[in-house]
Amino acid sequence: MALPGRIDLNDLLVFEAVAEAGGFTAAAQRLGVATPKVSVEISRLESKLGVALFSRTTRTVAMTDAGQALYEECRPLLQGLTEAIERAAFDTKELAGTLRISSTADHVALTLAPAMAAFAQRHPHLVVDLRTTDRVVDLVEEGFDIAIRLGWLQDSSLHAVKLGEFDQYVVASPGYLRRIKHPETPKDLEDLDWVALTLLPTPFTWKFSSSSGQTATIHVKSRFRVDSARALRSVLEQHVGVSILDQFNAQDGINAKRLIRLLPKWSLPSAGVYAVYPPGRQVPAKVRSFIDFYQQYLKDLRAGPTSTLTRKN
Incomplete structure (x- = not known):
């Protein structure tokens, strides 16, 4: 032969x-x-x-x-x-090749896309392929280098790095709040018009804790349900009801007074932002570099508008 x-x-x-x-x-x-x-x-x-x-x-x-x-x-x-x-290439600070990243449409629009734009400007020889989807992608089968996932990770054979945390807020619009008695405890939320985010594993059960050590678990009912945080924010701003939004999606509405945060003395569990990547003997330079960059980007974002990005990689 x-x-x-x-x-x-x-x-x-x-x-x-x-x-x-x-x-x-x-x-x-x-x-x-x-x-x-x-x-x-x-x-x-x-x-x-x-x-x-x-x-x-x-x-x-x-x-x-x-x-x-x-x-x-x-x-x-x-x-x-x-x-x-x-x-x-990493030894010379010149990243090359293609960096393929997946995350949800909401997270891409709010934070990941501007971060990727800044990262790409620093590495002109790197091709960036950014994909949005709310499903959990198979990194190996679909050829992704990184997925940015939010919430609480399940056990996995993949490697993960925690990039940061974000809070969850109970919010409603001023127009809706004018029609109801303002809630004073988490249990009061059960009597309000609830908008459920079906993307979550348990959208109808929430556990609160207070600064004084109290805890409360509520079970809500909903006749209005959406499957994305962006849609939830839009619906709440139309005075439909009350719900819980992640810090990224809620903050602009709160700053612009389109939304009001309720029960500020009660908190919900913080959730994480994770970079997940396939297992391997060596983490590629482009992956390592972006993880470091985005971790700092989220830290600066959480610190507030006065913070500036200083990382060079």
Whole structure:
């Protein structure tokens, strides 16, 4: 059996992208190239190897047994090579390649997008691919370097770094509050018109604590439900009812007096902002650098408008 000719490393990287993205078009989007280019490079690799790596139909692309075996053998080698290149780039402070990040649309719009813009300006050779979704993405299968997740993390095989914390506020609009008796305790919230955020695991049960050591658990009912924090904020500003918003989404409305914070002597558990990334022998330089940058960005944001970003990486 004749040995294959010289294999182009780029062809292997394209092969890896198709294998992980599950299709030529998705791989092309991930790599930032045209779909026909992906098809050409896969065909060239298959021709040199003398085997089919993917079975193709008009609707699906699936790895063959030979493709699966090649992927399992090559992936750790390609990952190690990519990490070595990125470490060399990091030593000169010149990040390169593509940084693919996923987070919720709300968090991207409020904080992550401006942070990414500032980070990209500092690293002009780095390509930034920022995706928004409210579902929990599979970082390995979908080819993401980092996901920014909010709340409380479940156990996972992924690595996670806590970047910061945020508070949760009970809020309502001035227009709604003019129609009701203002609540004085958490239990009073159960009698009000509640707007539920169904994105949460327990949107109808809330546990409060006071500075004096008291605790209270409430169970609310709701006939108005939304599935995003941005929609919740908009609904509350239309004088529909009362609810709980995270600090990021609530603060602008409170500052502009479109929303009023209720029960300030009672607090809800703080939640975290986490950078989650796939397991590996070495964290890529672009990932390390962005995690450090965004951690400081959130710290400065929480400190207030007088704070300035001073990090250089």
